Every structure is written in C-alpha cells, then in structure tokens.
Amino acid sequence: MDECDFRFNIVIVGLGLIGGSYAMALRQLRPVQINAIDMDKKVLHTAFEMGIIDKGCDNSGDILKEADLIIIALYPEETIRFVRNNIMNFKKGAVITDSCGVKIEVVEKINSFLPQEIDFVAGHPMAGKESKGFQQASKDIFKDANYIITPTKRNKKENIALIEKMAKAIGCKNVVYLTPEEHDKIISFTSHLPHVIAVSLMNSNITENDIGLFTGGSFKDVTRVAAINSTLWSELFTLNSKNLIDEIESFEKGIKEIKKAIELEDRETLTDILKSASIKRRKIL
Amino acid sequence: MDECDFRFNIVIVGLGLIGGSYAMALRQLRPVQINAIDMDKKVLHTAFEMGIIDKGCDNSGDILKEADLIIIALYPEETIRFVRNNIMNFKKGAVITDSCGVKIEVVEKINSFLPQEIDFVAGHPMAGKESKGFQQASKDIFKDANYIITPTKRNKKENIALIEKMAKAIGCKNVVYLTPEEHDKIISFTSHLPHVIAVSLMNSNITENDIGLFTGGSFKDVTRVAAINSTLWSELFTLNSKNLIDEIESFEKGIKEIKKAIELEDRETLTDILKSASIKRRKIL
Known part of the structure; x- marks a missing residue:
C-alpha cells in the first residue's frame, strides 16, 4: 500500500x-x-x-x-x-x-x-x-x-x-x-471448541510422569493452545456459551461414536470414521 | 558416532x-x-x-x-x-x-x-x-x-x-x-487419545462452509493429525482398546466438567480449569 x-x-x-x-x-x-x-x-x-x-x-x-x-x-x-x-x-x-x-x-x-x-x-x-x-x-x-x-x-x-x-x-x-450471529456460531466451532478440547486433554493428565518424554507431535499439537490466557478465554466461553455448548455436545457425540467402535474392535467402522476425518482435514491448508 | x-x-x-x-x-x-x-x-x-x-x-x-x-x-x-x-x-x-x-x-x-x-x-x-x-x-x-x-x-x-x-x-x-504394559498405557494417553480427539473434532464439522476461511491456528493445530493413515490407526486403536477406552472416558469427564462451568457461566471455575491446563502445558516444550 x-x-x-x-x-x-x-x-x-x-x-x-x-x-x-x-x-x-x-x-x-x-x-x-x-x-x-x-x-x-x-x-x-x-x-x-x-x-x-x-x-x-x-x-x-x-x-x-x-x-x-x-x-x-x-x-x-x-x-x-x-x-x-x-x-x-x-x-x-x-x-x-x-x-x-x-x-x-x-x-x-x-x-x-x-x-x-x-x-x-x-x-x-x-x-x-x-x-x-x-x-x-x-x-x-x-x-x-x-x-x-x-x-x-x-x-x-x-x-x-x-x-x-x-x-x-x-x-x-x-x-x-459475516453477521455477528454467524460469526459467533462459526467461531464457537473453529476457535472456542478447539480451545476447550486442548484444555481438557491437558487436564486429563493426572499422572506425575514427565510426559514430555513420551509425546510425539500429536500431543504437542493438540494441546498447544492449552497454554491459554485464562481470564480472556473464560470471558469468551461464557459470552458465547449457547453456541459453544451446542458444539461441545456435537463433539461429544462424535467421541461416543468412535469409542463404541473401539470397544467393539470394529475396524471397518473405525476406518470409515478415520477416512472421513482425513479427507476433511486434507481440504484445509 | x-x-x-x-x-x-x-x-x-x-x-x-x-x-x-x-x-x-x-x-x-x-x-x-x-x-x-x-x-x-x-x-x-x-x-x-x-x-x-x-x-x-x-x-x-x-x-x-x-x-x-x-x-x-x-x-x-x-x-x-x-x-x-x-x-x-x-x-x-x-x-x-x-x-x-x-x-x-x-x-x-x-x-x-x-x-x-x-x-x-x-x-x-x-x-x-x-x-x-x-x-x-x-x-x-x-x-x-x-x-x-x-x-x-x-x-x-x-x-x-x-x-x-x-x-x-x-x-x-x-x-x-518402559515395560510393554507401561508403554501401552502411557501411549494411549500421549498418542492414541490425541488422534481420537483430532479425528472427532474434524468430523464434527457438518457444514458445507469453507471453514478454512474462519480458522485460526487453534483449529489447524488440534486437527493436524486428523489427516490420518486410517488403516494403521484403526489397528493401533483396537490393539490398545482397553487403555484407550479408559483415557477417552477420563477425557469425557473433563469435557463434562468444563461444559458445566460454561453452562453456568461460572467464570471462577472456568478460570481455574484453564489455569490448571495452562500451567501443565507450559511444562512441556
């Protein structure tokens, strides 16, 4: 410019x-x-x-x-x-x-x-x-x-x-x-939900182990944003609570579905679930 | 060498x-x-x-x-x-x-x-x-x-x-x-669970929106490993199913807890949850 x-x-x-x-x-x-x-x-x-x-x-x-x-x-x-x-x-x-x-x-x-x-x-x-x-x-x-x-x-x-x-x-x-309404709906999925997930995964470690010795890239990537500004994000989560609750519940359903396939050791269903995610992810740069 | x-x-x-x-x-x-x-x-x-x-x-x-x-x-x-x-x-x-x-x-x-x-x-x-x-x-x-x-x-x-x-x-x-038992237990948390989460988040997008236009770093990081080798990971998940189910259930409890705090718009509890995650995450390089 x-x-x-x-x-x-x-x-x-x-x-x-x-x-x-x-x-x-x-x-x-x-x-x-x-x-x-x-x-x-x-x-x-x-x-x-x-x-x-x-x-x-x-x-x-x-x-x-x-x-x-x-x-x-x-x-x-x-x-x-x-x-x-x-x-x-x-x-x-x-x-x-x-x-x-x-x-x-x-x-x-x-x-x-x-x-x-x-x-x-x-x-x-x-x-x-x-x-x-x-x-x-x-x-x-x-x-x-x-x-x-x-x-x-x-x-x-x-x-x-x-x-x-x-x-x-x-x-x-x-x-x-976007309209403010569209913004808050989409962002609850693309930004607020990933932060909720990263935080929950990080808090899920209840061991005293130095888990840094046992991690590969996946754990580090998924939890990166768990190093969070807690005051700001508490405010964002509560100001967008309705949309965020909807997205959390949709995510919980997905977790239940994959858990069931793992419990049943149903590799066919599992492969389908994983393939679907893989195709979607590869579309995002 | x-x-x-x-x-x-x-x-x-x-x-x-x-x-x-x-x-x-x-x-x-x-x-x-x-x-x-x-x-x-x-x-x-x-x-x-x-x-x-x-x-x-x-x-x-x-x-x-x-x-x-x-x-x-x-x-x-x-x-x-x-x-x-x-x-x-x-x-x-x-x-x-x-x-x-x-x-x-x-x-x-x-x-x-x-x-x-x-x-x-x-x-x-x-x-x-x-x-x-x-x-x-x-x-x-x-x-x-x-x-x-x-x-x-x-x-x-x-x-x-x-x-x-x-x-x-x-x-x-x-x-x-590690013993093989310790390995499979720890890895179910540090590797298999993050993959389950990434896949579930990616599949949670049911819109036809080009969500790439509305993502920041958090979505991309949390879902990176959703671009997954579906055959290999279906096998890994099922061969380590017992440990993995335990870890998924522990993670589900954490999600429920943060969801409750968001529903109640309880910023104090939310800030505590976020702070705990942040402290843990900052210990991992």
Whole structure:
C-alpha cells in the first residue's frame, strides 16, 4: 500500500499481544500518527522507544479527540466499557474497530449507546499466540491470517472498506464478512471448541510422569493452545456459551461414536470414521 | 558416532515413511550394508537409485540370512506375521527391532515363537508425519524425537544397548525404557487419545462452509493429525482398546466438567480449569 493511502491519526487502545502487533504492522503504512492508550506506563515507554508509537497515554483523554481511527485491542467487556466511558471523547466521523473473539455482545452493546456520527465497524483478526502481552507482539502475527468483519446496517460503506484495506495492508490473506450471529456460531466451532478440547486433554493428565518424554507431535499439537490466557478465554466461553455448548455436545457425540467402535474392535467402522476425518482435514491448508 | 561403531549388515523391512527414514538416517552411519524388503519394486528401485540402500528385494529370502540387525517398519500385525513367516531366515545372534505404536501384543506374540538365539528388542520411535509412504521419508523425522525401548528379560544387555545407540545416532533426543504394559498405557494417553480427539473434532464439522476461511491456528493445530493413515490407526486403536477406552472416558469427564462451568457461566471455575491446563502445558516444550 502506498503510504499516501493511510493518512490517518490512529489510536490503539491496549498495547498487549494484539494491540502491540497492530502498532508494529501499521507503522509500516506510515500513518500520520499512531498513539496508544494503556494502563502500563512501562509498555508505553518501550513502544515509544521502539518507535512504533508517537505518543502514549495511561488515560483516555485528549489523545482520542484527534483520532480518525481507533483500534481497540481489549477483552470484550473492557471494549464495551471503554467505548461507553469515552463517548464524549470521540470526534465526529471517527471510525472505531475492535478485535474481540465474540461479536453479538460487543456489537449490540456498543451500537446501543454510540452516537450516529461515530461508526463502529467490528473486526476479528484471527491471529494470536498462546502467550500474551506486548513482549509477544509481532507485526508478523497477521501474515496470511483470516480477518472477519461483522458489519451492521448503520456502518458506512467507506468505513467498512477502510477496515478491509487495513486488514489486507497488515498482511491478512482473507477478509470475510459475516453477521455477528454467524460469526459467533462459526467461531464457537473453529476457535472456542478447539480451545476447550486442548484444555481438557491437558487436564486429563493426572499422572506425575514427565510426559514430555513420551509425546510425539500429536500431543504437542493438540494441546498447544492449552497454554491459554485464562481470564480472556473464560470471558469468551461464557459470552458465547449457547453456541459453544451446542458444539461441545456435537463433539461429544462424535467421541461416543468412535469409542463404541473401539470397544467393539470394529475396524471397518473405525476406518470409515478415520477416512472421513482425513479427507476433511486434507481440504484445509 | 564413528563409522567403525556401526559395522553391521542391516535389513529394513517396509520402506514406507518410517522404514525409508531409517534407511536415510542410518546411511550416514556407514554400516556395512543396508538392504531392504518391500512389496513395491518401484520404491526399492528409487531407494537404490538414491543410494540409501545397497540391495532391495520384494520377498524375504536370502537377504535376511546375512542380517545382523533387522528393523521392521510395518504395521503391528504385519510385524508379527513377518517374523513368524521368517523364523527360518534369521541368522543366529541376529537382533530384530520394530517400530510399532503398541507393544504388549507385538512383544508377547513374537517372543512366544522366536527361538532363543534370536533377540527381539522392541522399539517405538515417536516420530512420524500425517502423511504416509516413502515419498514422505526423511532422515530428519528422528531429530530430537523420543524413542521408547520396551525390553524383556530375554533381551541381551548388549542388544538393548545397540538399539539405544542407534536411536541416538539417528538423532533422537531421549531414549526411555518402559515395560510393554507401561508403554501401552502411557501411549494411549500421549498418542492414541490425541488422534481420537483430532479425528472427532474434524468430523464434527457438518457444514458445507469453507471453514478454512474462519480458522485460526487453534483449529489447524488440534486437527493436524486428523489427516490420518486410517488403516494403521484403526489397528493401533483396537490393539490398545482397553487403555484407550479408559483415557477417552477420563477425557469425557473433563469435557463434562468444563461444559458445566460454561453452562453456568461460572467464570471462577472456568478460570481455574484453564489455569490448571495452562500451567501443565507450559511444562512441556
């Protein structure tokens, strides 16, 4: 992207793994300014020293008033609270986006109190790491990632286009559009359920054995995301509980089915179950 | 390892992913000869052209008679059948090892008919890939892998030492000793269960959606091994069914517990469950 294309004054709210990564990736687009709001003054100082932000502030006062684009990289409930508490600080025409892994709750709540002249275009970069915090941030986490936008009727077309342009400019491969309802349903399967599974497998080890000596790649892969940010994911799971319960129950049925075939030592059925999974998996790169 | 240390005549039985990888890795130790037995003449020809075997044979006749070390890289039941059918072809003092992912069945059966002067030292290199076949073979699959040896009382110390030496020489990081019973119990948790889970998650997708557009790293990691060799893994699951059923049921209990906390939107319990998993996972590299 040509630098002239991104002449915005940007504020990033929350300089953790995701917010820090946004700052690093956006810096390369040479926007007018990238400023940041974070409670942690040390992180703000580090980010300033690294040259990825122009100004840092540990409270959201004047810094918001000049912002054209506000990227909130907080947990869902904090995101809602931040917008509510700063209603008076956004300038007319400002575009707000977020990075939350649940959408119905965030979009409905924020739109319920947001003035018409400020546009909230909700986004979900499907990027992350099992570790949290600014120290883990990297512009590369967006590379080839999926980015979901969940627009609503009140969003202006040019603002939706701006978020898509930004997502592609920071390296995302696919930008897809869903309603908040579709998002929460699909994500309960593609993201929340795998985390539930990884956690349950990891907790299933009740031995004192150093199991690291007896693992191959399969155990490590399936449990990788069990090294989880417990506060964030507890919030995501409960905010999407209905969809997630449905997906867990569908998964439980599958486990019962394969268990039965193993109990009966029914290799024919087992081979069919395994073949079906294998064909589906090979379709995903 | 000094090349003088490995002056053996080796026969590899089955030039698939594992057997082919053994040939490639062992070639670097410059043994006297590496010969191979495989049904597929094309694969034997390719391996010969690549210089990783000296002779290939599609039936197990004379080629076995000179072998000091026979490495069987077949499925468990084929491994047993191969040894049974070739009882007369092994020379006195020969060492046989295998690469099977279940041990009780293989060790008991083979030792029940193997003459005293031939030694079967069972081994399980915890290395692999989700794809099968010689085309996928690589000397690097053993790099930093775990290698489990399940010796029995009839094994000679020097023969056990030989398998350990070989495992380290081809790149394995940890060589650990277990009884066949311990092996099958631990592996049902660290290897068979993760495969059951990956397969069930993959099959749980009943939509026609192109879910690749909505996945992040978690879904891809948890389902990686769902691209499975269905014949081999059906055999492994059924040969280790009792242990595996126990582990599946313990995992099912964990899923029930987290599901309950999500249903109740009980964030405190959820955070505890997630924290416990996170701490355990961070102990495994």
